[in-house]
Structure formats: structure tokens, C-alpha cells
Amino acid sequence: MMLPAIARTAPAAFGDPVEAIDTPALLVELDAFERNLARMAAFAKEKNVRLRPHGKTHKCVAIARAQVEAGAIGLCCQKVSEAEAFVRGGVDDVLVSNEIVTPSKLRRLVALTAKARIGICVDDPQAVDALAVAAVEAAQPIDVYIELDVGGRRCGIERVEDGLRLMDRIAGSAQLRLAGIQAYQGSAQHKRRPTERQAAIDLAVRRTVMLREALTKHGAGKLIVTGAGTGTFYLEAASGVFDEIQPGSYIFMDRDYGMNEWAAELPPFENSLFLLATVMSRRASHAVVDAGHKSHGIDSGMPAVAGRPDLSYDQPSDEHGQIFPASPEAVLPALGERLRLIPGHCDPTVNLHDWLVGIRDGKVEALWPVEARGAFS
Amino acid sequence: MMLPAIARTAPAAFGDPVEAIDTPALLVELDAFERNLARMAAFAKEKNVRLRPHGKTHKCVAIARAQVEAGAIGLCCQKVSEAEAFVRGGVDDVLVSNEIVTPSKLRRLVALTAKARIGICVDDPQAVDALAVAAVEAAQPIDVYIELDVGGRRCGIERVEDGLRLMDRIAGSAQLRLAGIQAYQGSAQHKRRPTERQAAIDLAVRRTVMLREALTKHGAGKLIVTGAGTGTFYLEAASGVFDEIQPGSYIFMDRDYGMNEWAAELPPFENSLFLLATVMSRRASHAVVDAGHKSHGIDSGMPAVAGRPDLSYDQPSDEHGQIFPASPEAVLPALGERLRLIPGHCDPTVNLHDWLVGIRDGKVEALWPVEARGAFS
Incomplete structure (x- = not known):
């Protein structure tokens, strides 16, 4: 059953001044966004690693295409339904950097191989068997x-011998091709100090090398080592072990990444994503804006008020956010005044929006549907 | 610009067994849901208060209609776009229990008065003036x-004299009709002990009476006093001051409301909303399910695992949730096993889903689109 057509109109029209955009709305400052895009592409080229940006961040075909045009080899994503959106949008190389075990989902995933190169992660022999059934049924390689x-202690095998067992299991199916190792250290991304991130990735690299050597000795062909996020991509790239990096947030950045310490030699990624909000109630002690946590993710903390370090956003409820003075000199915004919030976490924020409103020089230049918004299956 | 038609298929088909529903999916146990619906309707009838359920909880026309059929006078909601969805769906009495100040939004709101009785809240003379402009332009009363x-310290006037000033301002426009007082005590809803909630609502009632008496002495006609939520509705109803109650969560309940202490004489609202999830990775220490915080709201804490007090859900990431043993005897679920999670907070959870899957006796009986999902403008 398909969702009935619902009038989900964009919060703006092409050419509108920013002042005319309906709120709350998710803005992308295109100049900053394009600089971020180019900087990561240039970095990957210079370091000679493949760039496979994470589509979970933006869930948007227009951005996926821009990343491929800028030099990305393809996209990665977390869910079959995201992969479906990207392949439908013309991306011809997608890695689901996650485990999928349900037969119906595996059939959908394998079906995509007719149109694109598709990869998937495994950490259990039972999942390999289920995948093999789907691939053999469809007579399609994957x-x-x-x-x-x-080091993330979430998914993934823990021991080298488990990897060898999986390799044998994969080799047992004519349609499964052992392509590489997924080695993403998620918990390292937001460690604040560069030395902490370095230590976590050093360990990740050592573990990866152990597995790769064992698989090679066991007879594996060329293995692609893939992983890394916006917090650590430069470390994996420098390791000499990673062939491919998977950063997502670099295109937008967010308040949480902004709290990391960054070395001066890294590409200076900029905040390009802002939630535009309007003050809809005002009193002496605080202002209330029309953007609560149904319009931005608070899992990684509160948003910042862009350009207004004298203001803080706090006490969010579903549809309201409160703005308090953060310094004795702060002047609270007036009723009807608009503020730009820098989301605490970009990925879940984008997932709450149907549209990204691209702006340049104060005008609406792009209206990008978030095709994979809510695609969590 | 309208969102391009996207294949957003439902996670199930009519008649499917629950085992065939794609995950993550939001289930509504229809028997429990219908008992909740009937219990609140019976309570309101018995106490002789009008029931205006909050549509922000479900954002779903099918449920709004069921509430009206069960005796509700109409719905309330927080956003103009929600009101648009409900009026389009046939609800003919909608109160936006929130402040709206943007002229373009006010024009959209006033346009709805052609099809339905529409109410709106104000707490500032400037907002009254903006509303008057829109209502006069449309020549429609509101x-x-x-x-x-x-006591919530979010929106709303603080002093009786501000209320008198607003009353005069409202009286200054031919199309504005002073209908009543919005007196919602949001921060009281989740106070755990009944005595704490009682104290908060006692204060709310006293403040409301003061304002109502002043407005009446100032010449106001009959005023509807409206407010209350699922945590306190019985207190407002018992006050003799509230004409109308606005509970939302009672239809679904959630883990957060489950942590309130409830008096035995209250209607026993049941959990009817469950997030179905699948174990997609498993190791000795924990299992990983395919439901992260992109599929359920964690603003009010983690979900519970229904029927499995020996398991706890923790360390959610965007697309993953981890299941840990909560007792020494716990047996972790197997790879591919499905769990039902009781969301921490029902409202933002529903807002992440395009479909509610109604089930009865283990089969899919209803597929309800969440028409106002993402309607935050």
C-alpha cells in the first residue's frame, strides 16, 4: 500500500528571499556546502583514498549526485530503503554499511544489483546464508x-577466526563475492581531543591489519578496507591501510562536531546547515521559537544560535524551543524575529524534514526533496 | 513546490500476520487502543467536560475521526499545517493550542475557517493585531x-492585566471573538507522584480563576477554559473550572507516562503503541536491533522492551539500538528475533513514521497514514 499523495509543499519557492521562507525550515548555505564538498573530494584525491560519502546524513539524491560528480566512487548508507532511493536516483555504486538479516529485505537489496554495484556487511554466518539464498534466487552477484x-562495540566480529569462518561461508556461494572489510570506529568520531581520536584509530588500524593479513593468508584476493567518519577520516587515510573513507557530516557539520578540536592542517569544514526558526512568544526572561525537537535532533545536545553566542537554546519540547540570555549583555530576540540554529546533530535533523532549502546570497536557489527521509527499513 | 511522489510503501499489507511486518514498524494494538479511546470518552462524559484530544500525538486523520466519533467535540493541535491536515480530513472543529505570529501562517489558518470552526491562542498584543489583519482580509471570524x-513557564501571559489588555485588543477587531482561556500546565504532566501533580494543578486552577474573574468583570461573555494533558486531566476535570480537556497520549501511552504513579480510580490506560524491531547483530554481550533514534523519540528516555523486563534497550545510535541483559538470568534474543519496544515518548515517535500499522489478534487490520507527519509549520 502506498502513502496517499499528501500536499507536502516546500517551505519556499525558487528565488524567494530568505525572509520569505516559512519556518521551521532547514537551510543549506550553498557556498559553504560546495566548499565542504570540494575540500573532502580534494583531500581524498590528494591522499589517494576512495571517497564513499555516507548518505545517511543527507538522504537526498541531489546531494548524492553532487558528491559523485565531485569524485566520490559511490555512496554508502545504512538501510535497504536508503539504497533503493539512491539507486532510483541514479547512483550506481552503493554500499549498505550495515547488517541486514531479514529475507524480504535481502531480496530487495539483491534486486538493486540489476541497476547498480551493491555491497553489504556481514558479521554472522546465519546472515551470510540468508544473503546467499537471496542472491542465488535472483542469480545476481553481490x-x-x-x-x-x-572498538565501537556495536556490530561486527570480534575475533580473526570469526572472519575466516565468514570468508569460508561466503566462498561457499557462487553469487557472493568477498569484497573487503568494513572497519568503522563510530565511538571515536566525537572524542574531543585529536590525541584521543588518534589512539582509537591506531587501535582500529591494528585490528584491521590483523584481520586483513589472516584473510589474505587464508586465500582472499584484493580486499577493500573501508570505514571512517568526519571525526577521523584523515587518520584512516594516513594509515596506509584504508582504501576508502565514508564521511557523512562534513557536508553540513553540526554543533557536536563543532565541539571537537581540529588540527589546523585539516580541511576547514564549515557549518552549512541551519534550522530557521521564528520567535512566537516573548517575555522578559526568555523567547520561545517555533522549532522544537520534532524539527531537529537533540540526541547529541542542544543547537547553537548561529552568530549569537549571547543566546542559548534550551528546554526544547516537541514544538517549542526556548531562547535564554547566555551573557549579562544579551538582548533577547523580538516577537516575530527569526534565528538560525546550528543543529546539535545533522543526521537525525535532516531525517525530520521533507525539504532542504538551498540558499545563496540571501535567496532560494535550490529545493531538494529528502527522498530517503524516514527510510529506515 | 510539491514533494515528488515517492514510493513510500506501508510496512505491511492488510491481513498479514504480525510476523510478516517489515521492521522497524510502528504497531497499534487495536483492542488496547479502542479501550483507551472509550475510557477517556466515558470519563469526559461522566465528568461533564468537553473532550478535545490533542492531535499532535497521532497526526493521523483516521484516529482524529475515531476520537470525534467517540464523542470528542473536535481536536486540538500545535501547528497550522496540522490543522490543515485535520480539516482536510473532515474534522470540523480545531483549536491550535499555540501561538502563531507569522502573517503567511495566519492567512492559512484563517482560510480554514471556511470549512471548520477554528481557534487559536494569543499571548501578545502584536500577535492579536497580526491575526486581526488576516481575519479581516478574509472576512472570516475566528x-x-x-x-x-x-506554571509551565513557556508561553502565555503572566499577569491578569496583560489578559485585560489582550481582551481589549481582541474586542477591537470585528472578526476576532474572545472564546476562552488556554491554561495548559505542561510541566505537571510527568511529575511522578499524584500529590505533586495535584499541587501543580491546584495552582494552575487558582491562576485561571483569577484571570477568568477579571475578564468577566471586564465584560467578557462566556469563556471556555481549556487545557490539561494525560498526566493531569482528571484534576482539571475535577476542578469545576475547566470546561474542556486536551489529553493526547492516552490513546497510546509510553514508557515515560508509565513511570507516573496512577491512582486506582483512574481509567487504566494501556500501552497500545509498539515499535517492532529485528535483531540484526548478536554477540555474547548484547544484541543490536534495527531501530535507532531515527525511528523512535529518545527525548524522554529509552524505550522498554515489552514483556521482557530482563532486557534493556540502551546506547541508541541513528539506526541501531543495543539490547543488554537487565538481570543475571536474562537470555538475549537471537539473530533475526523480533522485539516490541514501548517508546520512551509517543508523540515524537509517531512523527518519525509514515504509517501506523493497526493489528488485532496477530493480524494487520488497519494501515493508517500519518498525514501530518513532519507538519511542523
């Missing part, structure tokens, strides 16, 4: 990556 | 409620 737990 | 801060 790339399989063994996910290694490199 | 109900106006003065919002009083009864």
Missing part, C-alpha cells in the same frame, strides 16, 4: 564486506 | 483563546 568491531 | 502561563 559484494560482501566482513564487518570488524574496531 | 475564536481566540488567551493563553495563561499556569
